[in-house]
Amino acid sequence: MNGFGPVCRALSHFIFMSKTILEVRDLSKLYRLGEVGTGTLSHDLNRWWARVRGKDDPYAIVGQANRRDQKAESAYIWALKDVSFDVREGEILGIIGANGSGKSTLLKLISRITSPTTGGIRAKGHIASLLEVGTGMHLDMTARENIYLNGAILGMKRHEITRRFADIVDFSGCQMYVDTPVKRFSSGMRVRLGFAVAAFLEPEILIVDEVLAVADVSFQRQCLGRMQDLSNRSGRTVLLVSHNSTALASLCHRGILLKQGQTAFDGSITEAIHHYSEATTRRRVHWSGPIGNDDFQLVETWIRPVEENGIWETGTALEVGAVLDVQRTVDSLYFGFRLLSGYGTELALALYDDADSEINQTIHPCRISQRWIIPANMLAAGQYRIDFTLGLENRSPTLGESSGELLFELENLTGHGRQYHQQGVRGSDSLLRPNWVSDRRVTTIQDHNIVIF
Amino acid sequence: MNQDATDHQTSPTISSGDDVWTLVITPHRPLLEIPLRELWEYRDLLWMLVQREIVTAYKQTILGPIWYLLQPLMTMLVFIVVFGNIAQIPTDGLPPALFYLAGIVMWNYFAEAFSRTSTTFTMNADLFGKVYFPRLVVPLALVVSGLLKFLVQLSLFLIIFTYFLLSTDRLHPNLWILTIPFLVLMMAALGLGFGVIFSSMTTKYRDLTFVIQFGVQLLMYATPIIYPMSLLSPRLKQILWWNPIAHLIETFRFAFLGEGEVSLLGLSYSAGFAIIVLITGMMIFNHTERSFMDTV
Numbered sequence: 001m002n003g004f005g006p007v008c009r010a011l012s013h014f015i016f017m018s019k020t021i022l023e024v025r026d027l028s029k030l031y032r033l034g035e036v037g038t039g040t041l042s043h044d045l046n047r048w049w050a051r052v053r054g055k056d057d058p059y060a061i062v063g064q065a066n067r068r069d070q071k072a073e074s075a076y077i078w079a080l081k082d083v084s085f086d087v088r089e090g091e092i093l094g095i096i097g098a099n100g101s102g103k104s105t106l107l108k109l110i111s112r113i114t115s116p117t118t119g120g121i122r123a124k125g126h127i128a129s130l131l132e133v134g135t136g137m138h139l140d141m142t143a144r145e146n147i148y149l150n151g152a153i154l155g156m157k158r159h160e161i162t163r164r165f166a167d168i169v170d171f172s173g174c175q176m177y178v179d180t181p182v183k184r185f186s187s188g189m190r191v192r193l194g195f196a197v198a199a200f201l202e203p204e205i206l207i208v209d210e211v212l213a214v215a216d217v218s219f220q221r222q223c224l225g226r227m228q229d230l231s232n233r234s235g236r237t238v239l240l241v242s243h244n245s246t247a248l249a250s251l252c253h254r255g256i257l258l259k260q261g262q263t264a265f266d267g268s269i270t271e272a273i274h275h276y277s278e279a280t281t282r283r284r285v286h287w288s289g290p291i292g293n294d295d296f297q298l299v300e301t302w303i304r305p306v307e308e309n310g311i312w313e314t315g316t317a318l319e320v321g322a323v324l325d326v327q328r329t330v331d332s333l334y335f336g337f338r339l340l341s342g343y344g345t346e347l348a349l350a351l352y353d354d355a356d357s358e359i360n361q362t363i364h365p366c367r368i369s370q371r372w373i374i375p376a377n378m379l380a381a382g383q384y385r386i387d388f389t390l391g392l393e394n395r396s397p398t399l400g401e402s403s404g405e406l407l408f409e410l411e412n413l414t415g416h417g418r419q420y421h422q423q424g425v426r427g428s429d430s431l432l433r434p435n436w437v438s439d440r441r442v443t444t445i446q447d448h449n450i451v452i453f
Numbered sequence: 454m455n456q457d458a459t460d461h462q463t464s465p466t467i468s469s470g471d472d473v474w475t476l477v478i479t480p481h482r483p484l485l486e487i488p489l490r491e492l493w494e495y496r497d498l499l500w501m502l503v504q505r506e507i508v509t510a511y512k513q514t515i516l517g518p519i520w521y522l523l524q525p526l527m528t529m530l531v532f533i534v535v536f537g538n539i540a541q542i543p544t545d546g547l548p549p550a551l552f553y554l555a556g557i558v559m560w561n562y563f564a565e566a567f568s569r570t571s572t573t574f575t576m577n578a579d580l581f582g583k584v585y586f587p588r589l590v591v592p593l594a595l596v597v598s599g600l601l602k603f604l605v606q607l608s609l610f611l612i613i614f615t616y617f618l619l620s621t622d623r624l625h626p627n628l629w630i631l632t633i634p635f636l637v638l639m640m641a642a643l644g645l646g647f648g649v650i651f652s653s654m655t656t657k658y659r660d661l662t663f664v665i666q667f668g669v670q671l672l673m674y675a676t677p678i679i680y681p682m683s684l685l686s687p688r689l690k691q692i693l694w695w696n697p698i699a700h701l702i703e704t705f706r707f708a709f710l711g712e713g714e715v716s717l718l719g720l721s722y723s724a725g726f727a728i729i730v731l732i733t734g735m736m737i738f739n740h741t742e743r744s745f746m747d748t749v
Contacts, residue, residue, distance in 0.1 A: 023474075031747060044657075108746070112478060112585040115743040121478040129584055136580045138505055140512045149505060152498035153584055 019124075021237050022087040022110070022205055026119035029080040029105050029261075079105040080261045082119070087205075090235040092227065094242065094252035094269050096276050102261040103241045104209060110239065111207050125204025128154050130195070139183035143174055143193055146182050150197045164200045171222070172196035192219055199226045202234060209241045224251055245273045246381070249413040270413055274311045277411055283312075284407045292390065293398055295330060299323040299367075301337075301388055301404035306373065313413045314381055318374040320350075322388060322404065329364045332393035337372070342383030342409075349389075381412035482743060487735050491587045498586060502594035507601060521605045525561060529553045536679045545681040545712040547624075548617050551610075555706050556678035558610050559640065562603040563698060564669050566644025569595045571651035571665050574745050581746060588742040589735070592652070596645045603637065614709060625711025629704060632720075636701045639727045643697060646730030653734075653741035677702055682714045697723040 032043075080102045087093050097103050109116050111129035136153040137146050147168055151161040161168075169175055172192040174185075182190060198206070208227070224247055230236040242248050248255065248269055255272025257265035265275045285304060290297040304310070306317040324335060336351035350372050388404040391397035492499075511517045532553040536542045544552040570592035574581065577591055618624050655661045676698050685693065693699050700719035707713030 108582075109478070113582060114746040115482075116478065116480050118480055120480070121476075122474040123476040123478075124473065125475055127476065127585075136584065138509055140509045141505065145505075145508070149501050152495070152501045153580070153586060155495070155586065156497075158497040158501075 019089045020086045021089045021124050022127075022239075023122045024086070024106075024110070024119075025084050025121070027080055027083045027106070027109060027116050027121065028078060028118045029102075029109060029114070030117040031077050031079045078261050080109070080116075083258070083261075083263050084119075085256060085263065085266055087237055087239070089204075089237055090231055091254060092231045092238040092240060092252045094240050094248040094255040094272065095258065096241070096243075096245075096248065096255060096272055097258035097264075098276075101258040103258055105261075106258065107207050107209050107239065107241060110205075123205060126155060127205040127207065128198065128201050128203035129207035130154075130198040130209070137182050137190060137194065140181055142179045142181055143169075143185070144178050146193065147197055150194065151201070154198060154201050155203070156201060168196045168200050171199055171226070173219075188219075195219075195223055199223065199230075202230070202236065205237045205239065206230060207239045210243065220247075227251060245277070246412045249273060249411075270311060270313075273411060273413065277312060277409065283409055284405070287404045287406060289404065290325070291399065291403055292325075295326070295328050295392075296333075296390065296398065297325045297327065298388055298390060298399060298404050299325055301386075301406060303386060303406045303408055311411075311413070312408060313411045314379060315376050315413065317376040318408075320372045320374065320386060320406075322370050324368040324370065324390070326363050326366050326368065329362060330392060331362050333361070333363055333391075334393060335368070335370065335388075335390050337386050337388045337404075339374075340385040340387070342385065344385070347384075351389075379410055381410050383407070383409045482739070487739060488587050488589070492589060492593070495586055495590050499590050499594050499597070502590065503598045503601070506594060506598035518605070521602055522609050525554060525557045525606050525609065528557050532557070532679060542680050543684060545683060545706075545710075547706075547710050547712055548621065551614060551617055551624075551710060552681075552706070553679070554610050554613060555709060556676075556702055558603065558606045559636075559702050559705050560673060560676065560678050560698075561606065562599055562637070563640045563644045564673070565599045565602070566596050566641060567648045567651075568665060568669055569599070570645055570648025571655065572662075573649065573652040574656045574741065575652070575662075578746070589649075589738060592645055592649055592738075595648075596641050599644075600637070600641065624709070626709050627707070627711060629708035629715065632704060633708060635724075636705055639701055639723055640698070642727040642731045646727065646732075646734035649734040649738040650730070653737045653745070656741060656745040672696075672698075675699075681706075681712070683712075694719065697726040 083102070083106060095103050095106065107129065108114050110121055110123075111127060113129075136150055138149065141149065147165065148158065148161050151164075151168075152158070156164075169178060172189075172195075174189060174193055174196075177185065177189070182193070185193070206227075227238055227240070228251060231238055238251075240248065240252060252269040255265070255267065255269035256263060257272045257276050265272050286300070286302045288300040290299050292298055301320075301322045303318055303320050305312065306319050310316045320337060322335075322337070326333070334351055336349060338346050339348040339350070340346050384407070386406040386408075387402050388399060389397055390399045390403070511520060514520065516523070529550060533549045537544065537549040537553075573588070573592045573595075581588060614624070618626070651661055651665055655665075675693065675696055677693070682690065682693070682699065682703050700716070700723045703713040704715050704720060705713075707715045
């Protein structure tokens, strides 16, 4: 199946990637900071006066770039500034960016919830947005009534909903509660119902904004599958915003990275995620000293993907390296690094002498450059820390903790073994994924004697 | 090229070469471009919202739709006691029950349509912020569901009317009854028009919610509900002539009961007023719906 996915994707590219279905040109959106209401009347009058004279909006000129960590210099801000891109039919486009980078604003403009300040959008066919689940549900009405209402809000005709009704109920898994008021549903069930309606909507362009966060894992998988279906089989276009990079990488063809309301990258989804995590994760991949004593000094340390221009993900082998100066002839040197999880638990200790049977080797003054390889698919997605240890056998270590410290973070883009991360409770350190050979035998219960106490 | 996509048209088609764009979003839209075609596309939603209004209004109540009848009946009783017996305001020689009920049923429709549609944007901000559909569907649904409620209350009026018609000879129904549908339509237009104007303005200036609250009440006293037009001094009559609802109420009363002041000029004024308010309302609403999410 894993080999089949890319083929399907390539095929769908080949068949559908010919026509532009959505065109975004120089799209900008200006927002007013602070409280709306104070001074709005005078601003409105000023604006109106400018319009009467045929001038531009006087407040639009002073807008500054959107950086939420900086103090605002002006009362207006560009939530989105000159964003342009085309989307082709059948494409699944992932939109990523930090909080406040303009993702939601962009989707709101495309789905016509608010209108742009400048620029424009052109589209072919029906655009339906699934911005948050449960949109327009009435708690006092039953699931059946809500499916019809929700479908109509999303632009479906009554007969279309009737035709799809069984599928929708099936997909949501709420067969038992069809005639129960939705207020008796759990929030997860409402999410299921809401997504089910939208999943069978089949618009030409479907907009999905981080809606799956509430759903459980099995339903998430069901939804991702449905989105893939929409794109692959029906040639529908999907615009997806998510912080789940695994889902994005497995689903999308293309990624757009937004930064402070502007397009920072537009290209393949893996590269987009790479650029995004580059910009946001706390990572220190190179350290330079020196640190140590008269005997030996740690000069520099580094970690990098083995491949040139490699991406920081779980499927890439990593190289850990260090340069050490030995300034005096010493016996029984040990030198290595500790791999720690982001929560500080030691996961592994790699030593210089691991490969040597003779520990009490004598080393004369020299420069040692050492490399270790962490194989691909050894670590789960998460944050890691490395520090170096150096000293003589049976003596207290020369370097203290956190010497030559490196920090890095891995994303899981292939989707293999992502349960390691997802099922781990926050703070859990089960991050190693050794490729142990496992063997499973399945027998029927009758083969065993069952003892009942 | 791409003909199948055009079946789902939601806004005017703009052709450029062999490409057909079915949706074009630009910063500005002409004020008068009311999306009638799009509204028609969403007619199923309109009916479902109407249905929702009716079904959910009295969910978890014991009396259910009977409340539709109790409201005007109770108001009528209070009016008979307070304005008829205590204040001794004459009712043009008509049975007080019918006199008040005629005014209440008509007035209620306007007051409801106005006050409920005036909160369109603020009440539905959550929904409007998540999904697009022609926003006008929501106030329209309120006016239509209000119409159904009005029809129920009108039949209550007709029952009491029939009783008095058979038991007394003071009532003189006449051909003006044929104008009733137009009167109702004008009521709806006025309620909707004022409602959408106020709903558009309240997105920015919340002060108006307070204006609506007591404004509707005060307006009722400027309308011949608890008193007949004929009671007023010529000076007051001249002032109240400018209230477009006054003509509608008086005509309604005259048509069924045979007492009241009807003038074609007054009715034409009301009709013109209703049309202007409705068109202005649509224009303002149309303008607001594009960006109200930024200010609400």
